Amino acid sequence: MHQLSQSNAPIYEALIKYKSMRVVPFDVPGHKQGKGNPKLTEFLGKSCLSVDVNSMKPLDNLCHPTSVIKEAEELAADAFGAKHVFFMVNGTTSAVQGMIMSVCQKGDKIIMPRNVHRSAINALIISGATPVYINPGVSKKLGIPLGMAVGDIEKAIKENPDAKAVFVNNPTYYGICSNLKAITELAHKHGMYVLVDEAHGTHFYFGDNMPISAMEAGADMAAVSMHKTGGSLTQSSFLLTNCDVNIGYIRQIINLTQTTSASYLLLSSLDIARRDLALNGKEIFKKVTSLAEYARKEINKIGGYYAFSKELIDNDTIFDFDTTKLSIYTRDIGLAGIEVYDILRDDYGIQIEFGDIGNVLAIISVGDRELALERLVSSLSEIKRLYSNNKSDTFDHEYINPEVVMTPQNAFYSNKISMSIGESSNKICAEFIMCYPPGIPILAPGERITQEILDYINYAKEKGCLLTGTEDINIEKINIVEEL
Incomplete structure (x- = not known):
């Protein structure tokens, strides 16, 4: 293999070379290096629009990289200590879905904490995998979900020896980390993959005295939001792999949902940000x-x-x-x-x-x-x-243990009835309700709607949280599973 140098940025360098060639574009995008949309060019800058280009031989193709993108992936893998890295332009959402769908098929079980990002539950709706939820610890004082206890994972593994994978949030939005090394060793001992939502952990790979990173802990895959703490453009991420799943197969899974028109603005930002972190992290x-x-x-x-x-x-x-x-x-x-x-x-x-x-x-x-x-x-x-005022009217916790009645896929695609949220107690939810950010569902498809959950939703509404997820844009109605 050729010598890798972290001071290189192959995608960025190829774009600079492309600009110098003064190519006349008769391909997409239709703004033709900004000439077709002066307002946009004025807003984003000529330099930016001139490299908002289409895939071509000198610039490689994200769906099937063989040159500069392939080289950039190799450099990223070297920087993160991974076997392989995929450049993701559909956000960390698609990296999370790529991980789950690469190791789980319809009917396969996956052990995961319930306070996952909606992207993980979306992957279950798409793939038909069955979640085995572990309720995370909850801080009584702070009212927030914590990490997963190793003992709880051990119990879930014993009860579900046929599960394909264990999914871990690390760190949580609040900065809380589980014992990733122990969880990984335990899962591997039972032949299960370990998938890590490391959206908020880019810096674990580069800073001193940081919590252990997924790759260092021996996890099989990790989804890393480079744009969150790594300095790349919004929506650009990495999927790190460290396992025996065929790289070509993972790429096929990613290509099921990722765009065929990858933005070179996003790709080059990943390349440049990786270089900066590798050299100065x-x-x-x-x-x-x-x-x-x-x-x-x-x-x-x-x-x-x-x-x-x-x-x-x-x-x-x-x-x-x-x-x-x-x-x-x-x-x-x-x-x-x-x-x-x-x-x-x-x-x-x-x-x-x-x-x-x-x-x-x-x-x-x-x-x-x-x-x-x-x-x-x-x-x-x-x-x-x-x-400052007295705190008598404050709701005391952020996380409510769900009662799962159906798989997310079965509930989401079931015959549904729309009804007022206030009247939905004891029904089975067929869609999501969440506060965004952080995008962790209060209710997910297949879960029982309880009075405690309804009280929480009302409180969140009163306090001005941005609620999302329902078909009804006003969050007044909810889709429930039609009971026969």
């Missing part, structure tokens, strides 16, 4: 960690807020914590996280990642500056002073 994430630690310390000085960290570690459902995550519990000032989220944006011009019932999350990355964090801290201090 340690330094980048050292800075990110220190910025997050600084903000955490300052927020905890305010009082009333709790920016949590490694002190939560219990070596079980909280095996480790990602200190780059600035997760802040807000209920002690009498405000739901979503309320703090809205006030920060509307009154202070600060957009954070998300707010839920009890917490807010600020993503800290290489693009942040100390001055901006000082502004966040002072705004939170002022919000406490102006809006």
Whole structure:
């Protein structure tokens, strides 16, 4: 094999060469390097539009890479310590679905925590695989779902020895990590694949003193959102593989749903971001960690807020914590996280990642500056002073254990009836309801609708959470499975 150099960026270099050739385009896209859409060119820039091009021999083809994309994949695999890396332009959603659909077929069981992203349950609807849900730990104090206990996974494996895979969120949105190495060893001992939703863990591969990464733990596949903490463009991701599943087969699975018109803007951003992380990642994430630690310390000085960290570690459902995550519990000032989220944006011009019932999350990355964090801290201090109230009306937990009655696929494709959400108690849900972000379903197809869930949905609505998932755009009606 030829010598790999992490200072190379093959896709980016091929695009630069293409630009220098001054090619006259009689192919798609129809804007013809920006000439056909001056407003768009003015908005995004001539340089950007000139490389928004179609696949061709000098630029390779993502559906079947043989040259520059293949070389870029090899460099990414080397950087992440994987056997192979697939460039994904349909987001980490398609990487998660690619993992599940590569190892599970209709009727196959997959062990997974219920607080998965909707993309994982969507993969079950498409493939017909059957989930064996493990309820994650729940923090009574913070009201959030935690990681998976090794003991719970062991029990699920014993009860379902025919399961094909174990699926793990690592880290969770809040930065909480499970004991990935122990889970991987346990699953492998029973002949099961380990698939990791590592959407929020790009930096685990490059920073010092980070929680263990999926590839280092020996997992079989991982879906990594390069655009979240790795610096690439939105919607660009990697699917890392480290197993015996045929690479050509995985690519066929990916090609079932991924576009045949891959954006070279997204592909080149992955290539350039990987190069930057491989060369400078340690330094980048050292800075990110220190910025997050600084903000955490300052927020905890305010009082009333709790920016949590490694002190939560219990070596079980909280095996480790990602200190780059600035997760802040807000209920002690009498405000739901979503309320703090809205006030920060509307009154202070600060957009954070998300707010839920009890917490807010600020993503800290290489693009942040100390001055901006000082502004966040002072705004939170002022919000406490102006809006703090008693906390009697706050809902005390974010995660509700579901009762699964049918497989997601059977429920989603069943004969359905639309009814008012308020009247749906005890029915079987045939679609999703979730707060977005983070996109973890409150209800998924095949689950029993309970009064506790309905109370939670009403509370989330009252507090201003963005609810999504139902056919009804107003989230007033819900599709239920027609009972015979």
